[in-house]
Amino acid sequence: MAFKLRQPQQLASELATTRVPEQGLAIWSLGQAGMxxxxxxxxxxxxxxxxxxxxxxxxxxxxxxRRFPPVLPPEALANCDAILITHFHDDxxxxxxxxxxxxxxxxxxFWIPAQDARRLQRENAPFAHQVQPAKTGxxxxxxxxxxxxxxxxxxxxxxDEEGHDRFLGYHISCGDVSLWHSGDTLVTxxxxxxxxxxxxDIAVLPINGGDVARRARGIMPNMSFRDAADLHxxxxxxxxxxxxxxxxxxxxxxxxxxxxxxLTRYPGKKFHLLMPGERFIYLL
Numbered sequence: 001m002a003f004k005l006r007q008p009q010q011l012a013s014e015l016a017t018t019r020v021p022e023q024g025l026a027i028w029s030l031g032q033a034g035m036x037x038x039x040x041x042x043x044x045x046x047x048x049x050x051x052x053x054x055x056x057x058x059x060x061x062x063x064x065x066r067r068f069p070p071v072l073p074p075e076a077l078a079n080c081d082a083i084l085i086t087h088f089h090d091d092x093x094x095x096x097x098x099x100x101x102x103x104x105x106x107x108x109x110f111w112i113p114a115q116d117a118r119r120l121q122r123e124n125a126p127f128a129h130q131v132q133p134a135k136t137g138x139x140x141x142x143x144x145x146x147x148x149x150x151x152x153x154x155x156x157x158x159x160d161e162e163g164h165d166r167f168l169g170y171h172i173s174c175g176d177v178s179l180w181h182s183g184d185t186l187v188t189x190x191x192x193x194x195x196x197x198x199x200x201d202i203a204v205l206p207i208n209g210g211d212v213a214r215r216a217r218g219i220m221p222n223m224s225f226r227d228a229a230d231l232h233x234x235x236x237x238x239x240x241x242x243x244x245x246x247x248x249x250x251x252x253x254x255x256x257x258x259x260x261x262x263l264t265r266y267p268g269k270k271f272h273l274l275m276p277g278e279r280f281i282y283l284l
Contacts, residue, residue: 020281022040
C-alpha cells in the first residue's frame with residue numbers, strides 16, 4: 001500500500017500553530033498506536049511515538065517492516081509537555097525515538113510503566129534522567145492535562161513484585177473533555193467496568209486482534225475490531241478512534257471490516273479512521 005504523507009515540516013508547524021477551542025482537543029496520528037494531543041491551553045502530549053525504523057534496522061530479518069515512513073522526526077516533539085509510553089514493546093517504547101528527543105528536550109519527562117522505567121534507569125539509558133515511573137492509579141500532571149494511568153491486559157495483566165502494572169493505558173482529561181488511550185490490551189470485565197465509570201468522550205482502541213498464526217510467532221493479541229466496537233458502545237464514549245492497524249502488515253487488520261461492523265451493528269455511533277499525520281479536531 002502506498003501512502004501519500006504530508007511533509008514533516010508542515011505537520012511540525014501545525015503542532016505549534018493549531019489553536020484548540022476550549023471544549024475540544026486536537027489529535028494527530030503518528031501511525032500504529034502513536035498520537036499527539038493538544039488542548040486549548042497549548043499543552044502537548046505524545047503517546048507511544050514510533051518515529052524511526054529501528055525494528056527493521058536492528059533486526060533485518062524482522063517481519064515488522066514499516067509500510068510508510070515516520071511522519072515526523074523525533075525532535076519535532078521537543079515542545080511536548082510529556083511523553084506517555086504504554087509498554088515496553090519496540091513499536092511503543094522506541095529508544096531510537098526517545099534518545100534524540102532527549103537531546104532536543106533534556107527536561108521533557110518520559111512517563112514509562114514502573115517496571116521498565118526502573119530497568120532503563122538501571123541500564124543508564126541515554127535518557128534515563130528523564131524517565132518517570134508511571135503507576136496504575138497515580139495521577140500525572142502535564143500542563144493542564146490530568147492523566148490517570150489505567151491497567152491494561154496485553155494477553156493478561158502483568159504486575160511486578162510491588163504490584164505495578166507493566167502494561168498501561170492513559171485516561172487524559174482537560175476541563176470537561178477526556179480521552180482514553182487504552183494501550184495494547186484485551187477487554188476484561190475490570191477494564192470495562194472502570195471505563196464505564198470514567199466514561200471518556202474519546203476512546204482510542206486497537207483493532208488488530210490476534211490469531212493462532214500470530215501467537216505462534218510470538219505476537220501478542222489485542223482486542224479485535226468487534227471487541228473495540230462493543231467496548232465503545234458499552235462504556236458510552238462519544239467517539240472511537242481505532243489504532244494499531246496501519247503500520248505493519250504482519251500484525252494488522254482490515255479497517256474496512258471495522259467500518260462495516262460499526263455501520264451494521266451500531267448505526268449512528270461515531271468513529272473516525274485517522275490517517276498518518278492527519279489532524280482531527282474534537283469538540284464537545
